[in-house]
Amino acid sequence: MKLSGVELRRVRMPLVAPFRTSFGTQNQRELLLLRAVTSEGEGWGECGAMVDPLYSSEYVDGVEHVLRTFLVPALLAADDLTAHKVAPLLAKFKGHRMAKAALEMAVLDAELRAHGISFGTALGSTKDSVPCGVSVGIMETIPHLLDVVGGYLDDGYVRIKLKIEPGWDVEPVRAVRERFGDDILLQVDANTAYTLSDVPQLQRLDPFELLLIEQPLEEEDVLGHAELAKHIRTPICLDESVVSARSAADAIRLGACRIVNIKPSRVGGYLEARRVHDVCAAHGVPVWCGGMIETGLGRAANVALASLPGFTLPGDTSASDRFYTSDITEPFVLEGGRLPVPSGPGLGVTPIPERLAEVTTEQSWLAS
Ligand code: OSB
Ligand code: MG
Numbered sequence: 001m002k003l004s005g006v007e008l009r010r011v012r013m014p015l016v017a018p019f020r021t022s023f024g025t026q027n028q029r030e031l032l033l034l035r036a037v038t039s040e041g042e043g044w045g046e047c048g049a050m051v052d053p054l055y056s057s058e059y060v061d062g063v064e065h066v067l068r069t070f071l072v073p074a075l076l077a078a079d080d081l082t083a084h085k086v087a088p089l090l091a092k093f094k095g096h097r098m099a100k101a102a103l104e105m106a107v108l109d110a111e112l113r114a115h116g117i118s119f120g121t122a123l124g125s126t127k128d129s130v131p132c133g134v135s136v137g138i139m140e141t142i143p144h145l146l147d148v149v150g151g152y153l154d155d156g157y158v159r160i161k162l163k164i165e166p167g168w169d170v171e172p173v174r175a176v177r178e179r180f181g182d183d184i185l186l187q188v189d190a191n192t193a194y195t196l197s198d199v200p201q202l203q204r205l206d207p208f209e210l211l212l213i214e215q216p217l218e219e220e221d222v223l224g225h226a227e228l229a230k231h232i233r234t235p236i237c238l239d240e241s242v243v244s245a246r247s248a249a250d251a252i253r254l255g256a257c258r259i260v261n262i263k264p265s266r267v268g269g270y271l272e273a274r275r276v277h278d279v280c281a282a283h284g285v286p287v288w289c290g291g292m293i294e295t296g297l298g299r300a301a302n303v304a305l306a307s308l309p310g311f312t313l314p315g316d317t318s319a320s321d322r323f324y325t326s327d328i329t330e331p332f333v334l335e336g337g338r339l340p341v342p343s344g345p346g347l348g349v350t351p352i353p354e355r356l357a358e359v360t361t362e363q364s365w366l367a368s
Helices: 060-076 083-090 097-115 119-123 142-155 170-180 196-203 222-229 245-254 270-282 296-306 353-359
Strands: 003-021 024-038 041-046 129-131 133-136 159-163 185-189 236-238 259-262 287-289 338-340 360-366
Touching: 003 060, 003 097, 003 353, 024 060, 024 097, 041 097, 041 296, 060 083, 060 097, 060 360, 083 097, 083 270, 097 119, 097 270, 119 270, 119 296, 133 142, 133 185, 142 159, 142 170, 159 170, 170 185, 196 222, 222 236, 222 245, 245 259, 245 270, 259 270, 270 287, 270 296, 287 296, 296 338, 353 360
Parallel strands: 133 159, 159 185, 236 259, 259 287
Antiparallel strands: 003 024, 003 360, 024 041, 129 338
């Protein structure tokens, strides 16, 4: 396969409600989409990066620059391109995993569409639908939080994840347990908002039988998580700290986590995400699929990944209407708490041209 060019599209989509995490509040999602045009046909990629480098060091303008200057030219120069060659061809450029992930996704989609194989089949899917959880932002008040959580439970979500930060942790968890009982699957995500001096406060979460606490400490503090694990009963799950299959293996070996959140964008793509899954499975470590407020394109690929056998916990693979009134693909709709794994070639979904045009704010074409 020969890459003829890549179309970069910056899109802006309003969110149904502001989404607040410990690192900031989002009112809209601005992201980069890629359309790879190859000798075998075209494919779509979506980049997980946000406008500001608050979740990780990558951000939309930076991604666009590194794609334009280094990553896309390196692939345009390759004569016999396959999705599995993307990471090796880009390996000399350090970091920029989200940019690399988006490019590999577009090439993989083109390749799979050309061969009539779905993402799920290519990655090793073992089921045709996946159970879904939902990530719930930090709210102004407890009553509002309870309304929102109640709404998601009515929708059928099988697992609730509460975003937490110092000052919004034990009380919201207690309130949700009191209102909805001990049987709901409940977990929390701190997005690095705590330090080891918060051990006493984090111990106060122990009685609530949470499934896990996600990324309490900073990204580089893997040893700190291993230390924290000795003092709290809630299982620690890493998100930001796991950037590759190797770092997942190291974190497990150090005792820093008992569960891993796999986000393909964070680890450099769907092929590395599968390797993270494999490493975790080999160690008996459950994984689940995280999210980056994806459009229907990224959501399709995430649902496919979440249908691999090691994904034994519900992911942040919520329906399109969790974030968007109107998606750019046919929307993903929750049925009995599950989403169907797309079975068509490649992603199995394609942007609806009029919808894509509506949300596109900038467009450019990169070719040699
Ligand atoms: O930490 O999982 C996270 C969204 C943006 C950045 C980081 C995170 C999140 C979420 C939402 O929690 C996940 C989703 O449903 O897309
Ligand atoms: Mg997280």
